[in-house]
Amino acid sequence: MNLSLIVTKTVSALLLPPLNLILLCTIGLLLHTRRPRLGRAISAFALVTLAVISTPAGALLLVAPLEHRSSSLMSAQHAGAQAIVVLGGGRIRNAPEYGGRDTPKPIPLVRLRYAAQLYRETGLPVLVSGGAPDGAAESEAAIMARSLREDFSVPVRWVEGGSDDTRQNAVLSAAILQAAGVQRILLVTDAMHMPRAQTLFTQTGLDVVAAPASLRSHSPLQATDFLPSDEGISRAHYALHEWIGLAWNAIRPR
Incomplete structure (x- = not known):
């Protein structure tokens, strides 16, 4: 495995859920002694966001806009x-x-x-x-x-x-x-x-x-889709990776 891939995977892990939100929550806890209200707000935001995108239904907030940018092939x-x-x-x-x-x-x-x-x-x-x-x-x-x-x-x-x-x-x-x-x-x-x-x-x-x-956003939601699962966090991880990639492509020279 080359060094470039190791660096890329490390940066991705830091930027993507769940690690990015765990780190954000940790920052909030560290700030709590000096800035209690700000620290609590940051930690609460990180935990609530993690809880939401850990569900397949919540992950759709990131997934659906990506999938709707391209239509299924009809013929x-x-x-x-x-x-x-x-x-x-x-x-x-x-x-x-x-x-x-x-x-x-x-x-x-x-x-x-x-x-x-x-x-x-x-x-x-x-x-x-x-x-x-x-x-x-x-x-x-x-x-x-x-x-x-x-x-x-x-x-x-x-x-x-x-x-x-x-x-x-x-x-x-x-x-x-x-x-x-x-x-x-x-x-x-x-x-x-x-x-x-x-x-x-x-x-x-x-x-x-x-x-x-693999169109995920076209399936009807079920009751279990509102429960946290590995499927939810995996979809959110994948979708956020693509959003970051799109942003990088927009600013990176061709």
């Missing part, structure tokens, strides 16, 4: 695309049930399943994108390509295995696709990730048709 056949691009999202290392081989995490596996459906609808060639920022010998793209072939019987035309983040996904994938004469793509990633990914891919000059998977 892949009429999108005019020339290729399907699927983005990686992590691996399970040394999975014993697969003979010790790495396998996609649940998030990219959902993306691969949707990409397989789009392939069957359109017959378009598939590109998978994802490197090995954790220093593994095999890229995420290679693992995804194997899963598409073995689990979904879908051939993969291009494997982009050099990228470490979404920006590099876009730049390196665009170079491969444009060399092959591909200009318009179906982009497959999570609905929460789609606004940032679509922006970055569009900046490369590609015409991007969003094909979002």
